[in-house]
Amino acid sequence: MIKLIVDEKEIETEEGRSVLQACLENGIFIPNLCFIKTRQQPHASCRLCFVEIEGFDRPVTSCTEKVREGLVVRTDTPPVRRLQRMAFKLLMSGHPCEAKVCPVKGGCQLIRTAKYLKVGLNPKPLEFLEREVEEEVDLTFFTYYPFRCVLCGKCVYVCREKNEHNLLTFAQRGFDTVIGFFGDIDPTDLPCHTCLACATICPTGALIPKPELTREAKSNP
Amino acid sequence: MSEQKAKKRFAPIQSESKHRMEEQKRESIPTIFLVMSTCGLASGAAETKQAFEEALSEKSIAARIVPVGCIGHCYAEPLVIIDHPTAGFPPICYYQINADRARILVRSYLEGGDPVLKYVLGAMEENDLIPAVMDFPRFSLEQRLVMEHCGLIDPDDIHQYIARGGYSGLVKALDSDPEEVINLIEESGLRGRGGAGFPSGRKWRIARTAEGDGKFVICNGDEGDPGAYMDRTILESNPHQLLEGLAICAHAVGANQSIVYVRAEYPLAVKAIQKAIKSAKELSLLGPSILGTSFSLEVSVFQGSGAFVCGEETALIQSIEGKRGMPQHRPPFPVEKGLWGRPTVVNNVKTLSAVPPIMVRGAEWFRTIGTERSPGTAIFSVVGNVKHPGLVEIAMGTSLRTLIFDVCGGIPNKKEFKAVQIGGPSGGCLPASFLDTPIDFDSLTQAGAMMGSGGMVVMDEDSCMVDVSRYFLDFTQKESCGKCTFCRMGTKHLLNILQRITKGEGRDGDLELLETLSKDIKDGSLCGLGKTAPNPVLTSLKYFREEYEAHINEKRCPALKCRALTAFYIDLEKCARGCEVCVGCCPVDAIFTTKGRKKAIDQELCVKCGECRVACPPEYDAVFKVSPPELAPVIERPPEDIKEKK
Numbered sequence A: 001m002i003k004l005i006v007d008e009k010e011i012e013t014e015e016g017r018s019v020l021q022a023c024l025e026n027g028i029f030i031p032n033l034c035f036i037k038t039r040q041q042p043h044a045s046c047r048l049c050f051v052e053i054e055g056f057d058r059p060v061t062s063c064t065e066k067v068r069e070g071l072v073v074r075t076d077t078p079p080v081r082r083l084q085r086m087a088f089k090l091l092m093s094g095h096p097c098e099a100k101v102c103p104v105k106g107g108c109q110l111i112r113t114a115k116y117l118k119v120g121l122n123p124k125p126l127e128f129l130e131r132e133v134e135e136e137v138d139l140t141f142f143t144y145y146p147f148r149c150v151l152c153g154k155c156v157y158v159c160r161e162k163n164e165h166n167l168l169t170f171a172q173r174g175f176d177t178v179i180g181f182f183g184d185i186d187p188t189d190l191p192c193h194t195c196l197a198c199a200t201i202c203p204t205g206a207l208i209p210k211p212e213l214t215r216e217a218k219s220n221p
Numbered sequence B: 001m002s003e004q005k006a007k008k009r010f011a012p013i014q015s016e017s018k019h020r021m022e023e024q025k026r027e028s029i030p031t032i033f034l035v036m037s038t039c040g041l042a043s044g045a046a047e048t049k050q051a052f053e054e055a056l057s058e059k060s061i062a063a064r065i066v067p068v069g070c071i072g073h074c075y076a077e078p079l080v081i082i083d084h085p086t087a088g089f090p091p092i093c094y095y096q097i098n099a100d101r102a103r104i105l106v107r108s109y110l111e112g113g114d115p116v117l118k119y120v121l122g123a124m125e126e127n128d129l130i131p132a133v134m135d136f137p138r139f140s141l142e143q144r145l146v147m148e149h150c151g152l153i154d155p156d157d158i159h160q161y162i163a164r165g166g167y168s169g170l171v172k173a174l175d176s177d178p179e180e181v182i183n184l185i186e187e188s189g190l191r192g193r194g195g196a197g198f199p200s201g202r203k204w205r206i207a208r209t210a211e212g213d214g215k216f217v218i219c220n221g222d223e224g225d226p227g228a229y230m231d232r233t234i235l236e237s238n239p240h241q242l243l244e245g246l247a248i249c250a251h252a253v254g255a256n257q258s259i260v261y262v263r264a265e266y267p268l269a270v271k272a273i274q275k276a277i278k279s280a281k282e283l284s285l286l287g288p289s290i291l292g293t294s295f296s297l298e299v300s301v302f303q304g305s306g307a308f309v310c311g312e313e314t315a316l317i318q319s320i321e322g323k324r325g326m327p328q329h330r331p332p333f334p335v336e337k338g339l340w341g342r343p344t345v346v347n348n349v350k351t352l353s354a355v356p357p358i359m360v361r362g363a364e365w366f367r368t369i370g371t372e373r374s375p376g377t378a379i380f381s382v383v384g385n386v387k388h389p390g391l392v393e394i395a396m397g398t399s400l401r402t403l404i405f406d407v408c409g410g411i412p413n414k415k416e417f418k419a420v421q422i423g424g425p426s427g428g429c430l431p432a433s434f435l436d437t438p439i440d441f442d443s444l445t446q447a448g449a450m451m452g453s454g455g456m457v458v459m460d461e462d463s464c465m466v467d468v469s470r471y472f473l474d475f476t477q478k479e480s481c482g483k484c485t486f487c488r489m490g491t492k493h494l495l496n497i498l499q500r501i502t503k504g505e506g507r508d509g510d511l512e513l514l515e516t517l518s519k520d521i522k523d524g525s526l527c528g529l530g531k532t533a534p535n536p537v538l539t540s541l542k543y544f545r546e547e548y549e550a551h552i553n554e555k556r557c558p559a560l561k562c563r564a565l566t567a568f569y570i571d572l573e574k575c576a577r578g579c580e581v582c583v584g585c586c587p588v589d590a591i592f593t594t595k596g597r598k599k600a601i602d603q604e605l606c607v608k609c610g611e612c613r614v615a616c617p618p619e620y621d622a623v624f625k626v627s628p629p630e631l632a633p634v635i636e637r638p639p640e641d642i643k644e645k646k
């Protein structure tokens, strides 16, 4: 067991854990969108999980830092909050959804993050960024909503883990990046209707199984 | 380790190479060295070559044409060196030799013995007849060790490199203990030339001690900076020095596999390196049991897709593995866990090319060049508003002033120096007050710029710093891989704000937002691209803030660059009655005749191309450019003229 100090409280955890996982398992919340605890190499793309660790001159992402004995961590310093709020505002500048119409039961991860960071769901002071993508994209078994997607990469990862083929992937690049689907395979050959791992893990409701598919999934489990 | 085994095996190869060189000298027929690298070809070297060949055969003159790589004097391309041993002159360097001039040179010099002084850049050796190029600042202030042989040898002929001492560094390394080699590189203080300046010796030591077999060495030749072409030039002009460095590195760290990563847009470089690998293998300088020792090294070439971010080492490795070129969080660093999970040294082309001379001449010698903390030389491709753009290799510690004004000839057209952007698109813009900054890793970083991989853009008084920032952000924003939030979304916001400002739509709070956003992107991004992308914005905001303010508060572009903030007008006092010169050159028919039979510009139609200003005869010089546009006097188009137009 390893002991570390988080926000002046001592917590215990196992060797090999990331600081983020150790905190989450000890009831200390750190905002995160792209973290999957079984994932060997963290994706580290959402940039929400910043903490300050003694010995580093600036905040670091807690999902990429391994725990060490005696580590002193702070999750709520002004530099940490500054970066987290900016990361959140940046995400919201491409994510026009509103809490009232959120398709995720109980509200998506972004709503919870906003509450935790005590910021609104708007991108202010940033402007909303227009993107040349469709509102809805047909991915055979799913409807993909690019404007909801925060590109956390979780769906791509779980798909690769659960299926031999990597059906989901990042498509385009830079600001135009979206989730793509190798849709030219005969749908009947695809494991999607029994899997649904991606839609389940998506933190923002950007991948919604088509209703007929859900029914099918229910009727032959 | 067998005593001097490699040296013994190498001796006959070396004498063969030297013999070939002497044979050629003995023939005493003229040799024409022609720069045939990408830069030379772009300025017409292929036509020049053909003209030489035709002229020589027409006149039945025996001469040898040797295609060589680039010597870095881009302003002088196509560049030709003629060694005419029986003419009584030393080898002479000629500049801008197009096909016509090639024929003249054959007729006058090779046939007639007259060296045609008006095309001469200088002599390649000290002599009493023609000033030697070594005495020109462009040559004398340069110090070449990485590019020592570039432009002087045929890259396709391995013997030319060997005859000049090539591969003896590898031989020495093969006969030494790898540990000693690493000590030597550590003592030399060599730092990575790929941008960050990480000590190479330390990197190699980590790789050597890292657990796991199947180690790799990768030469990073991605070179994605716009306007930078140092690595391409080295690959094209002397690929063997790089391969030699690569082999020394692999031997030192215990790797038997290596990859040269070159962007696919560099077809000539790819060909040159492939050819070089083949000829090195034939002489047992690469491949299995090199020179009879127990050390084997496979070398392959990987052609990258040419995305800027693929130059980042973790993205580069992903791309070799066939994955999307997205950077990964470090640690683990590639030296611990790199290609296919194996310890991997990633070094830049220039870093590896610096190794052979260190191996031969020693760490001590290397440290006499450059500064205490940045020994050796720096290679820059200097472009923009300088008289002599091109590739230069100078000792670290040389001041920016010396580089720009002495080596590169200063600013042309009697303009003032305004700023220099160092370190590529993610470097910084430094003003005149920084001209005495020494060029080394730490001083440049301290000034807010960085060494980067050697891109340098010099700007004169006509450059608008807001527009320059916008240009660089446009590049980095497009090159962001899109993985992490700060870089993907943040650079787009920066670009949008800068675009607004250059269009005159800047508003209160923009500068503050640019600043906070820039700082957060630097601190929050995952990889070096995002961490450095805001540098041009931050430095120009720091050193040229008043220029941003003029754009926002007065809708004025002080450099008269931003189209939306400028206007052209014709001064009626100066305009010559009846002159029509400008009318025809306007692409949108915006110029009309006033009641007084002079000319005026319809501001509604004008697209601000500036053609009229160019066309207006100098004796009238009646067209003016102003900012803000309201400064242009309003001259109504006569109503009948409007009707006519319709």
Ligand SMILES: Cc1cc2nc3c(=O)[nH]c(=O)nc-3n(C[C@H](O)[C@H](O)[C@H](O)COP(=O)(O)O)c2cc1C
Residues within 6 Å of the ligand: B191, B192, B193, B194, B195, B196, B197, B198, B200, B220, B221, B222, B223, B224, B225, B308, B309, B310, B311, B312, B313, B314, B346, B347, B348, B349, B351, B352, B453, B527, B528, B529
């Ligand atoms: C966005 C980005 C682009 C890069 N491009 C290059 C490149 O084109 N060539 C290069 O050698 N290094 C490049 N680097 C640096 C590499 O990651 C790496 O540090 C370097 O190749 C190590 O070699 P060195 O130790 O010899 O400098 C880049 C880094 C970043 C963040």
Ligand code: SF4
Residues within 6 Å of the ligand: A148, A149, A150, A151, A152, A153, A154, A155, A156, A179, A198, A201, A202, A203, A204, A205, A206, A207
């Ligand atoms: S679709 Fe959902 S899980 Fe996939 S990247 Fe987008 S937000 Fe993440």
Ligand code: SF4
Residues within 6 Å of the ligand: B309, B326, B327, B479, B480, B481, B482, B483, B484, B485, B487, B488, B525, B526, B527, B528, B529, B530, B531
């Ligand atoms: S900083 Fe930019 S280039 Fe680097 S991982 Fe993030 S999005 Fe990709």
Ligand code: FES
Residues within 6 Å of the ligand: A031, A032, A033, A034, A035, A043, A044, A045, A046, A047, A048, A049, A061, A062, A063, A064
């Ligand atoms: S959870 Fe660490 S960056 Fe997303």
